[in-house]
Amino acid sequence: MQEQAIIKSSISKQIAEQLRNAIVSGRFKSGERLPTEDELATRYGVSRATVREALKRLAAQNLVRSRRGPAGGNFVNQPTHAELAESLSGAATLLVGLGALDIEEIVEARRTLQGGCLKLAVVNASQEQIQDVETALQLQKDPALSDEAFCDADVAFHRGLVDASNNGMVRFVMYSIIEALVPITNMVVSYVKDRREIIAFHEGLLLALQQRNEEGLESALDALLDYLMERFSVAQAQRKQHAS
Amino acid sequence: MQEQAIIKSSISKQIAEQLRNAIVSGRFKSGERLPTEDELATRYGVSRATVREALKRLAAQNLVRSRRGPAGGNFVNQPTHAELAESLSGAATLLVGLGALDIEEIVEARRTLQGGCLKLAVVNASQEQIQDVETALQLQKDPALSDEAFCDADVAFHRGLVDASNNGMVRFVMYSIIEALVPITNMVVSYVKDRREIIAFHEGLLLALQQRNEEGLESALDALLDYLMERFSVAQAQRKQHAS
DNA sequence: TTTATGCTATTTGTCTGACAAATAGAAGTC
DNA sequence: GACTTCTATTTGTCAGACAAATAGCATAAA
Numbered sequence: 001m002q003e004q005a006i007i008k009s010s011i012s013k014q015i016a017e018q019l020r021n022a023i024v025s026g027r028f029k030s031g032e033r034l035p036t037e038d039e040l041a042t043r044y045g046v047s048r049a050t051v052r053e054a055l056k057r058l059a060a061q062n063l064v065r066s067r068r069g070p071a072g073g074n075f076v077n078q079p080t081h082a083e084l085a086e087s088l089s090g091a092a093t094l095l096v097g098l099g100a101l102d103i104e105e106i107v108e109a110r111r112t113l114q115g116g117c118l119k120l121a122v123v124n125a126s127q128e129q130i131q132d133v134e135t136a137l138q139l140q141k142d143p144a145l146s147d148e149a150f151c152d153a154d155v156a157f158h159r160g161l162v163d164a165s166n167n168g169m170v171r172f173v174m175y176s177i178i179e180a181l182v183p184i185t186n187m188v189v190s191y192v193k194d195r196r197e198i199i200a201f202h203e204g205l206l207l208a209l210q211q212r213n214e215e216g217l218e219s220a221l222d223a224l225l226d227y228l229m230e231r232f233s234v235a236q237a238q239r240k241q242h243a244s
Numbered sequence: 245m246q247e248q249a250i251i252k253s254s255i256s257k258q259i260a261e262q263l264r265n266a267i268v269s270g271r272f273k274s275g276e277r278l279p280t281e282d283e284l285a286t287r288y289g290v291s292r293a294t295v296r297e298a299l300k301r302l303a304a305q306n307l308v309r310s311r312r313g314p315a316g317g318n319f320v321n322q323p324t325h326a327e328l329a330e331s332l333s334g335a336a337t338l339l340v341g342l343g344a345l346d347i348e349e350i351v352e353a354r355r356t357l358q359g360g361c362l363k364l365a366v367v368n369a370s371q372e373q374i375q376d377v378e379t380a381l382q383l384q385k386d387p388a389l390s391d392e393a394f395c396d397a398d399v400a401f402h403r404g405l406v407d408a409s410n411n412g413m414v415r416f417v418m419y420s421i422i423e424a425l426v427p428i429t430n431m432v433v434s435y436v437k438d439r440r441e442i443i444a445f446h447e448g449l450l451l452a453l454q455q456r457n458e459e460g461l462e463s464a465l466d467a468l469l470d471y472l473m474e475r476f477s478v479a480q481a482q483r484k485q486h487a488s
Numbered sequence: 489t490t491t492a493t494g495c496t497a498t499t500t501g502t503c504t505g506a507c508a509a510a511t512a513g514a515a516g517t518c
Numbered sequence: 519g520a521c522t523t524c525t526a527t528t529t530g531t532c533a534g535a536c537a538a539a540t541a542g543c544a545t546a547a548a
Contacts, residue, residue, distance in 0.1 A: 057304035069540035097268035109413035112360035169353035313511030
């Protein structure tokens with residue numbers, strides 16, 4: 001006898017909750033196919049439209065994927081690291097966009113948490129991971145890159161750096177900070193046309209990682225953050241002037 | 245001339261993207277009302293059902309809230325800290341539930357990142373925040389608490405600790421780790437019936453915070469994690485035995 | 489035998505139109 | 519003035535339909 005309580009939220013939301021619980025608790029395993037929408041509809045005694053709204057809620061959380069066709073359906077999605085990073089970065093950019101986080105806070109957070117992360121990296125980084133970082137840096141060096149592509153490459157570089165920590169949770173967490181920093185990099189890159197300095201910092205980081213030199217890594221990253229903050233305030237001032 | 249590319253994703257997903265961008269970029273301000281579903285439908289040239297699926301995707305991210313009635317509609321939602329924490333914890337528990345993160349990783353992440361966080365806390369914690377931590381601990385001491393309530397109080401205590409860092413981004417990030425640790429605490433609490441040890445560790449943490457003793461904080465937290473890990477492996481072994 | 493082609497059934501994606509439910513505001517009533 | 523009632527607006531849900539993708543099978547061609 002479960003107390004189903006008097007529920008005030010919409011049916012589609014409740015169904016989304018139930019399905020979500022079923023997935024998280026393992027009643028539907030990863031990769032498995034959910035019942036068809038029609039069947040869910042009859043099972044819950046609602047229309048397909050309602051079921052679909054529930055499924056779309058889950059899809060927004062990358063919990064289900066859907067495919068059409070006879071072998072299609074709604075599948076429990078094992079979120080890839082990329083998708084996780086995407087949803088995290090979504091949350092982070094949202095916070096920045098809504099002004100719930102300010103730039104100083106984000107930079108401070110990065111400074112605060114990077115130490116431990118880098119410590120892990122120098123211990124755990126595999127040769128392959130170091131190679132990945134190097135590759136990312138090479139890509140970033142291409143002068144033909146648009147500003148946007150340069151920033152993407154920048155994100156890839158920093159992600160590579162935290163990937164080297166070889167810890168999924170740390171990665172999960174640091175990705176969101178990296179993403180939150182994107183607006184800064186963006187502004188600096190587009191106002192300060194010179195990319196060489198950023199590249200130089202990155203080369204320093206890579207070198208220190210290759211030498212497994214923790215202190216070098218920390219000071220290089222600190223210097224990069226100093227540089228970004230300084231240029232950022234300049235760019236911000238310029239933009240303010242333009243606006244006036 | 246924008247290259248609109250050949251788009252392969254569903255219309256409702258695209259609309260969700262567009263609305264999301266409009267919100268994040270500030271074209272719809274926080275608290276503002278979006279156009280009615282009917283209007284969005286005609287504006288995008290799709291049916292209301294499609295618009296609704298898009299809106300439900302956003303609702304799942306706590307980006308919009310909806311109310312019925314003449315003064316109702318879909319509103320841009322400034323996510324509260326609680327809602328953010330909720331969606332983060334959702335992501336974290338999901339990861340743990342799906343087995344994408346294992347316990348050792350999470351504990352290692354906590355060890356890795358706590359240092360910086362505590363450093364901030366000893367510097368920035370306000371009297372009020374210290375008081376909040378103390379209150380949370382008092383609540384946790386109530387022997388009448390159910391196991392579940394005890395774990396909730398545990399989460400509240402640790403959240404209070406990271407709140408003391410006074411940095412929104414750090415908080416955002418550490419909340420997810422705290423949440424990911426819940427399954428451990430849960431298991432330890434329900435198998436090892438003695439709560440006094442956990443409470444004792446927490447008292448040590450509180451005291452060190454009050455004294456703004458960073459090293460004390462770190463070692464206390466380390467000890468707590470050691471304790472949890474040890475009890476956790478015991479509990480896990482017991483459970484395995486039961487299962488066999 | 490192998491490859492190519494088309495058919496068919498299944499499932500999600502979208503549309504249409506309708507009604508139910510909530511509710512803010514106006515109008516009417518005492 | 520306080521209360522009730524009515525009305526218009528908007529989201530929530532429903533039912534049924536068709537479009538689009540696609541896996542599997544049958545068939546035809548090489």
